[in-house]
Amino acid sequence: MKKFLALMLSLLLLAAAAGCASQTEAEAPAATEAPAATEAPAAVEEPAAEEPAAEEPAAEAEPVELIVFAAASMQETLTEIAGLYSAVAPHVTLVYNFDSSGTLKTQIEEGADCDVFISAAQKQMNELDGSQGTDTNPDGLDFVLQGSRINLLENKVALVVPEGNPAGITSFADIANCESIALGNDDVPVGQYSIEILTNLGLLEDLENSSKITYGSNVKEVTTQVSEATVDCGIVYATDAFSAGLEVVDQATEDMCSQVIYPAAVLNISQNPDEAQAFLDYLQGEEAMAVFESVGFSPAA
Numbered sequence: 001m002k003k004f005l006a007l008m009l010s011l012l013l014l015a016a017a018a019g020c021a022s023q024t025e026a027e028a029p030a031a032t033e034a035p036a037a038t039e040a041p042a043a044v045e046e047p048a049a050e051e052p053a054a055e056e057p058a059a060e061a062e063p064v065e066l067i068v069f070a071a072a073s074m075q076e077t078l079t080e081i082a083g084l085y086s087a088v089a090p091h092v093t094l095v096y097n098f099d100s101s102g103t104l105k106t107q108i109e110e111g112a113d114c115d116v117f118i119s120a121a122q123k124q125m126n127e128l129d130g131s132q133g134t135d136t137n138p139d140g141l142d143f144v145l146q147g148s149r150i151n152l153l154e155n156k157v158a159l160v161v162p163e164g165n166p167a168g169i170t171s172f173a174d175i176a177n178c179e180s181i182a183l184g185n186d187d188v189p190v191g192q193y194s195i196e197i198l199t200n201l202g203l204l205e206d207l208e209n210s211s212k213i214t215y216g217s218n219v220k221e222v223t224t225q226v227s228e229a230t231v232d233c234g235i236v237y238a239t240d241a242f243s244a245g246l247e248v249v250d251q252a253t254e255d256m257c258s259q260v261i262y263p264a265a266v267l268n269i270s271q272n273p274d275e276a277q278a279f280l281d282y283l284q285g286e287e288a289m290a291v292f293e294s295v296g297f298s299p300a301a
Contacts, residue, residue, distance in 0.1 A: 061091040064275045067113050069097045069104040071120035071189070071262065072218040073155065076243045077291050084287055085279065092275055100188035100218040108143055108267065115270040116280060117143075118152060118262060120219075120237075121189035125149065125263040148266035148277060151300035152284065153292055155260040156238040157193045160226050160246040167232035171250045175233065176203055182214050182225040182234035189260075190219040194235040196257040239296040261300050 070078055075098045082094045097104065097114075101124040108114050108128060119125045126132045129149065130142030161169050167178055175181060175198070183198075184191030198204035207213050216222040219236050223244040226234040233249075237260070241248050264283065266276040282288055289299060 063091050063093065064272050065093045065095055066115050066272060066275055066279060067095045067097065068116045068118070068279070069099075069108065069112075069114045070116075070118040071101050071104070072098045072220050073120055073190070073237045073240050074098065074118060074262075075220070077239075077295055077297070080291050081283070081288050084291070085282060088282060089275070089278065092279070094279070100184070102185075102187040102189075103218070108269075109141060113269070113271075114267050115272055115276040116264065117267055118264040119189070120155070120260070120262055121192065122261060122263055123189070123192070125265065128267075129265075143267050143269060145266040145268040145270065145273060148280065150264055150280070150284070151261050152264040153262040153297045154300045155262065155297055157190070157197065157252040157257055157260060158236060158238040158241045158248045159233055159250040159252075160223070160236055160241045160244075161233045161249055162226055162229035162231075163247070165247060165249070166229070169233045169249055172197065172201060172252070172256070175201075176206070178212065178232040180212050180214060180231040181207065182216060182222045182231045184219055184222055184235075185215050185217055188218055190222065190235070190237060191215070193252070193257045193260060197235065197252050200256050237296075242295045262297075 101119040105124040126136035128141050128143040159172055183194040186195055219240050222234045222236050223240050225231050226246055227244055266273055270276045
């Protein structure tokens with residue numbers, strides 16, 4: 001009986017233990033699921049930086065042909081200056097007409113196209129300037145654009161001889177002993193200055209009477225006669241003597257002849273007055289003046 005009771009007690013204890021185990025297992029909390037990964041917010045695209053608008057290229061200036069009438073004594077310097085000016089105003093083409101100031105004045109008077117006139121003396125400019133009185137502009141011509149006229153340069157008058165100086169001339173006074181002399185015509189500035197010098201020295205009449213004078217229509221013709229030794233001497237501008245490589249034996253003083261001034265002006269018949277004035281302004285600047293001074297010109301005082 002005792003064995004039976006002990007067996008029953010054992011069975012009851014085993015049953016109770018199994019029940020507790022089952023209950024514990026049932027009450028165990030379920031594993032907590034990890035929260036779903038949160039998607040990162042889509043990156044917000046920054047607005048693209050606006051590129052600066054491309055600058056429109058500057059409009060090219062219209063090509064201009066500028067016609068410049070200038071004294072023959074300026075041929076070398078103005079030709080050199082044309083190359084320099086092409087870098088300053090590439091749209092401007094300079095067209096030169098070199099001759100005696102008297103010839104150029106006549107061409108303008110007769111209707112030639114011209115934008116800028118540069119004379120080797122005041123006389124020819126005065127005769128085209130409507131602001132001048134009848135004493136200097138007897139025909140009342142009016143071609144100068146008022147307000148544009150300037151005194152650009154000063155030159156000197158020189159006595160030159162051929163290579164080797166075969167006649168042995170050393171001064172203006174020695175002209176009295178020469179056999180021949182080349183001068184510019186009396187209607188061109190260099191000729192007018194020459195006549196003034198020879199008159200003041202009291203030599204002109206004797207030279208004319210003895211037919212010792214040969215004439216050139218401009219200063220370049222005079223330098224050619226001296227270079228070729230067809231005369232004993234000649235009277236030219238100092239700048240032309242330099243350009244032609246001639247020997248200068250004397251230079252005129254203030255009491256021998258008038259100051260040699262080169263006036264310049266824009267003409268009122270110009271089709272391109274703004275460009276003409278710009279070129280005239282350039283000629284007064286340092287770059288152009290350095291070219292003039294290199295051959296003996298100086299700025300007009």
